Amino acid sequence: DTGVSQNPRHKITKRGQNVTFRCDPISEHNRLYWYRQTLGQGPEFLTYFQNEAQLEKSRLLSDRFSAERPKGSFSTLEIQRTEQGDSAMYLCASSLGERQYFGPGTRLTVT
Amino acid sequence: KNEVEQSPQNLTAQEGEFITINCSYSVGISALHWLQQHPGGGIVSLFMLSSGKKKHGRLIATINIQEKHSSLHITASHPRDSAVYICAVRSGETSGSRLTFGEGTQLTVNP
Numbered sequence: 001d002t003g004v005s006q007n008p009r010h011k012i013t014k015r016g017q018n019v020t021f022r023c024d025p026i027s028e029h030n031r032l033y034w035y036r037q038t039l040g041q042g043p044e045f046l047t048y049f050q051n052e053a054q055l056e057k058s059r060l061l062s063d064r065f066s067a068e069r070p071k072g073s074f075s076t077l078e079i080q081r082t083e084q085g086d087s088a089m090y091l092c093a094s095s096l097g098e099r100q101y102f103g104p105g106t107r108l109t110v111t
Numbered sequence: 112k113n114e115v116e117q118s119p120q121n122l123t124a125q126e127g128e129f130i131t132i133n134c135s136y137s138v139g140i141s142a143l144h145w146l147q148q149h150p151g152g153g154i155v156s157l158f159m160l161s162s163g164k165k166k167h168g169r170l171i172a173t174i175n176i177q178e179k180h181s182s183l184h185i186t187a188s189h190p191r192d193s194a195v196y197i198c199a200v201r202s203g204e205t206s207g208s209r210l211t212f213g214e215g216t217q218l219t220v221n222p
Contacts, residue, residue: 033209042115042197042212043154056209091154098142098201100210102154 002026004103006092012109013082020078021106025094032075033100034067035091036060043091049075082110114138117198117213124220130185132216134198137179141201144210145172145183148195157183157196188220 005024013019025032031050035043046065047057051072061067064082069075079086087110093100118133134143145157158165158172160181165172169188174181185192195217199210 035212040214042199042214043210045209045211048209058209093154098159099156100144101156104151104153 004092004094004101006090006103006106008106009104010107010109012111015082015084015110017082018078018080019082019108020076021090021092021108023075023077023092023094023103025073025075025092026096026101027073029094029096029101030072031095032069033093033095034075034077035093037089037091037105038087046077079108082108084110086110113213114211115198115200115213117196117216119216120214121217122219124188124218126189126220126222128188128220130188130192130218130220132183132196132198132218134181134183134213135179136181136198136200138200138202138211140176140179141208143174143181144199144201145181146197146199146212148197148215150194154197185218188218190220190222193219 007022033048034046037043045058046061047067049069052069064080067077089105089107091105092103115136143160146154147157148154160174169186171184195215197215198213201208
């Protein structure tokens with residue numbers, strides 16, 4: 001399967017801990033997006049990269065959140081000092097043109 | 112008020128019924144997407160529209176730019192159509208710009 005993959009699929013962590021998620025986009029896609037989705041809501045934009053450059057960040061992305069795409073391929077999203085409000089599905093998508101291809105998401109539960 | 116609003120939030124239909132899901136947006140857009148999300152999180156792009164109408168199998172999507180409104184129609188609905196349908200808009204000029212999502216419409220089709 002050469003779609004977008006995300007790891008881990010599920011993460012349970014205690015409040016205050018740091019977590020890191022990984023996204024592997026479709027190999028030729030130059031754009032990579034991170035979204036967050038809470039139960040019953042549509043996804044919300046967090047940030048996006050074109051190649052290794054982070055071109056836009058949402059104001060939702062507080063100082064505790066950082067994303068990287070060091071070689072323009074895979075990307076990581078780190079959340080420091082997690083809070084219960086961070087519990088959500090974190091979705092990654094990649095694109096070459098207009099259409100975005102979504103990964104299965106990482107479900108984060110902060111206890 | 113959200114930039115993208117969908118109606119209805121929930122829709123239950125009997126197999127075979129014609130279904131319409133509506134999306135209204137308040138910003139100028141470059142493109143509108145209809146997406147399908149199944150339980151577990153996976154999101155699939157159904158349509159991208161900037162004008163007019165598109166058809167794929169039993170699915171039809173229309174957009175009226177002047178009225179800032181789009182509809183997704185499903186003809187001869189089937190239980191496998193049960194999913195969350197999400198409308199998303201791109202307001203940036205470049206095809207890589209972020210998407211802004213509606214809250215989704217939960218569709219249940221009963222046999």
